[in-house]
Amino acid sequence: MEEAGQYPYPAVACIDALKIVQHHRGWVSDDSVKDIAQLLEISNEDVDGVATFYSRIYRKPVGRNVILICDSISCMIMGYESMYEYISLKLGIHFGETTNDGRFTLLPNSCLGDCDHAPAMMVNNDHYNKLTFEKIDELLSNYK
Amino acid sequence: MEKPLTKYITPGSPPPDLKEYSRIGGYASAHKALKEMSPAEITSLVKASNLLGRGGAGFPTGLKWSFVPMGENSPKPKYLICNADEMEPGTFKDRYLMEGNPHQLIEGMIISSYAIQAEKAYIFIRWAYKKAEKELRKALAEAYAAGYLGKNILGSGFDLDIYIHSSAGRYICGEETALFNSLEGKRAIPRTKPPFAAISGLFGKPTIVNNVETLVWIPHIIERGAEWFKNLSMTGAGGTKLYGVSGRVKNPGLWELPLGTTLREVIEEHAGGMLDGYKFRGVIPGGISTDFMLEKHMDVNMDFSNVGAVGSRLGTGTMIILDDKTCPVAFIHNIEKFFALESCGWCTPCREGLAWVEKLLASIEEGTGKMEYLDILKFHTKYLCFGNTFCAHAPGAAEPLQSGLEYFHDDFVQHINGKKCPWRS
Numbered sequence: 001m002e003e004a005g006q007y008p009y010p011a012v013a014c015i016d017a018l019k020i021v022q023h024h025r026g027w028v029s030d031d032s033v034k035d036i037a038q039l040l041e042i043s044n045e046d047v048d049g050v051a052t053f054y055s056r057i058y059r060k061p062v063g064r065n066v067i068l069i070c071d072s073i074s075c076m077i078m079g080y081e082s083m084y085e086y087i088s089l090k091l092g093i094h095f096g097e098t099t100n101d102g103r104f105t106l107l108p109n110s111c112l113g114d115c116d117h118a119p120a121m122m123v124n125n126d127h128y129n130k131l132t133f134e135k136i137d138e139l140l141s142n143y144k
Numbered sequence: 145m146e147k148p149l150t151k152y153i154t155p156g157s158p159p160p161d162l163k164e165y166s167r168i169g170g171y172a173s174a175h176k177a178l179k180e181m182s183p184a185e186i187t188s189l190v191k192a193s194n195l196l197g198r199g200g201a202g203f204p205t206g207l208k209w210s211f212v213p214m215g216e217n218s219p220k221p222k223y224l225i226c227n228a229d230e231m232e233p234g235t236f237k238d239r240y241l242m243e244g245n246p247h248q249l250i251e252g253m254i255i256s257s258y259a260i261q262a263e264k265a266y267i268f269i270r271w272a273y274k275k276a277e278k279e280l281r282k283a284l285a286e287a288y289a290a291g292y293l294g295k296n297i298l299g300s301g302f303d304l305d306i307y308i309h310s311s312a313g314r315y316i317c318g319e320e321t322a323l324f325n326s327l328e329g330k331r332a333i334p335r336t337k338p339p340f341a342a343i344s345g346l347f348g349k350p351t352i353v354n355n356v357e358t359l360v361w362i363p364h365i366i367e368r369g370a371e372w373f374k375n376l377s378m379t380g381a382g383g384t385k386l387y388g389v390s391g392r393v394k395n396p397g398l399w400e401l402p403l404g405t406t407l408r409e410v411i412e413e414h415a416g417g418m419l420d421g422y423k424f425r426g427v428i429p430g431g432i433s434t435d436f437m438l439e440k441h442m443d444v445n446m447d448f449s450n451v452g453a454v455g456s457r458l459g460t461g462t463m464i465i466l467d468d469k470t471c472p473v474a475f476i477h478n479i480e481k482f483f484a485l486e487s488c489g490w491c492t493p494c495r496e497g498l499a500w501v502e503k504l505l506a507s508i509e510e511g512t513g514k515m516e517y518l519d520i521l522k523f524h525t526k527y528l529c530f531g532n533t534f535c536a537h538a539p540g541a542a543e544p545l546q547s548g549l550e551y552f553h554d555d556f557v558q559h560i561n562g563k564k565c566p567w568r569s
């Protein structure tokens with residue numbers, strides 16, 4: 001519902017507002033929650049309730065690049081666990097953590113719709129599949 | 145063999161633009177429908193075709209549309225929503241259709257909106273499908289510029305705007321009433337039914353939700369008719385189906401085949417059979433919320449009624465293969481973990497029950513399970529059913545669990561008695 005004329009009342013814009021903030025800031029801080037609440041004339045709790053419900057709204061700071069590893073069934077069969085261990089070792093972080101230099105955040109994610117080319121992952125908006133250790137080395141070097 | 149939906153899709157190359165799509169006959173059905181047919185005629189044609197919804201439940205599309213209030217005094221605006229959330233693990237068919245031929249979907253939405261006289265339509269698309277979203281936005285701009293969208297389309301007096309909403313990410317958004325709440329900017333929690341969406345849906349107005357693979361059929365049915373559509377399938381159920389296979393097969397992928405193609409043909413011919421060194425143990429036929437099928441079901445015709453007859457569901461038609469080197473307990477645990485995490489938390493049996501199921505399965509997988517856990521798990525499959533929960537999420541979660549417990553009973557017992565997973569060294 002990005003078209004402004006499309007909101008019959010302000011609160012409808014809540015998810016879009018959160019997405020816009022995140023697009024510019026990388027995540028949604030408490031202050032941003034308050035700002036959105038004021039703008040949409042709803043309570044802070046309402047905004048936070050929406051923000052925390054959705055997986056792709058971050059309420060904590062994330063790194064410059066977010067790695068999402070698919071941990072769903074087809075990728076489990078095809079070995080996502082070893083891909084995770086490899087990345088985890090390489091970057092020195094576990095799921096939910098960010099590297100000290102702020103370069104990467106590593107998160108698990110459900111199916112990415114790449115099941116016939118499993119194992120799959122995304123970095124920011126880019127899809128990668130049929131992962132191997134070599135492929136991971138190469139693709140991660142593209143993100144600064 | 146005809147492949148109406150995927151004929152013009154070439155993976156790896158860009159989808160047909162408006163010019164190319166028109167050259168191959170695209171938008172001819174929109175012209176025909178809006179200029180020569182009444183909304184009622186379209187709905188009865190779709191009814192006669194017996195098109196069953198491809199979102200998983202197989203509900204007759206024409207019948208669904210016929211519940212929408214029509215005529216001068218019907219509520220305004222009415223809405224059509226294309227469900228492109230596709231978050232069911234193991235499913236990747238709608239992505240293929242949207243990336244490969246976005247105009248086909250837009251044309252389907254124009255005709256469907258006209259049939260129910262909806263003046264606003266949404267494509268609710270999964271956040272991860274960036275490429276599909278980009279192609280759809282491009283195609284929408286072309287369709288507006290050519291007068292297929294906007295005011296007074298093709299001089300018919302019919303107005304339609306299509307908007308794209310990229311989901312903020314939660315499986316439950318795919319449930320149609322949760323989807324309404326999400327479009328209204330709220331937490332995606334399902335609503336009680338009744339009232340049904342066709343009467344009171346998005347913003348309390350009459351709303352129809354259809355899956356991508358359902359809507360792309362509409363231009364073809366307008367062009368070729370109901371009989372042609374029925375004859376496409378092996379079993380008279382109507383149409384083709386996008387079948388997918390993932391797991392340890394030689395050639396995982398997606399194929400458009402007559403609805404009712406046998407499980408054997410899909411797995412052995414199209415997916416190339418199992419990888420060397422792996423044996424087939426079972427398959428989840430249609431996204432993870434369907435019951436397992438086994439070797440003995442190989443000759444089942446994969447349509448809604450025949451899969452139903454052997455105790456499973458066609459679901460999304462995208463199959464996940466369990467091989468002999470993957471632990472069935474780990475397989476089922478992975479599935480139930482997803483369901484537990486994605487429970488919206490609204491009703492207790494689902495919120496508490498699935499979390500408990502997940503813990504018990506984790507414990508069995510780790511070798512700390514007890515025999516009585518199997519009874520507790522079975523208890524859950526019985527009570528996480530329609531009527532006890534607000535939506536189909538928990539009943540869906542119960543399906544692979546209950547058939548898994550039955551079909552792979554010995555593997556569960558082996559974990560419990562051996563106090564470890566036999567697949568782990």
Ligand SMILES: Cc1cc2nc3c(=O)[nH]c(=O)nc-3n(C[C@H](O)[C@H](O)[C@H](O)COP(=O)(O)O)c2cc1C
Pocket residue numbers: 196197198199200201202203205227228229230231232315316317318319320321353354355356358359535536537
């Ligand atoms: C938990 C849950 C998730 C769902 N996810 C989807 C989905 O991603 N896509 C979809 O088309 N239908 C999904 N459905 C089914 C929809 O509620 C709805 O029945 C369907 O979109 C109707 O389309 P159809 O009649 O064309 O099949 C889901 C249902 C449930 C209970």
Ligand code: SF4
Pocket residue numbers: 316333334486487488489490491492494495533534535536537538539
């Ligand atoms: S069954 Fe689960 S997902 Fe559906 S409403 Fe209840 S808690 Fe939410």
Ligand code: FES
Pocket residue numbers: 070071072073074075076110111112113114115118119120233234235
């Ligand atoms: S299960 Fe990993 S991409 Fe679908």
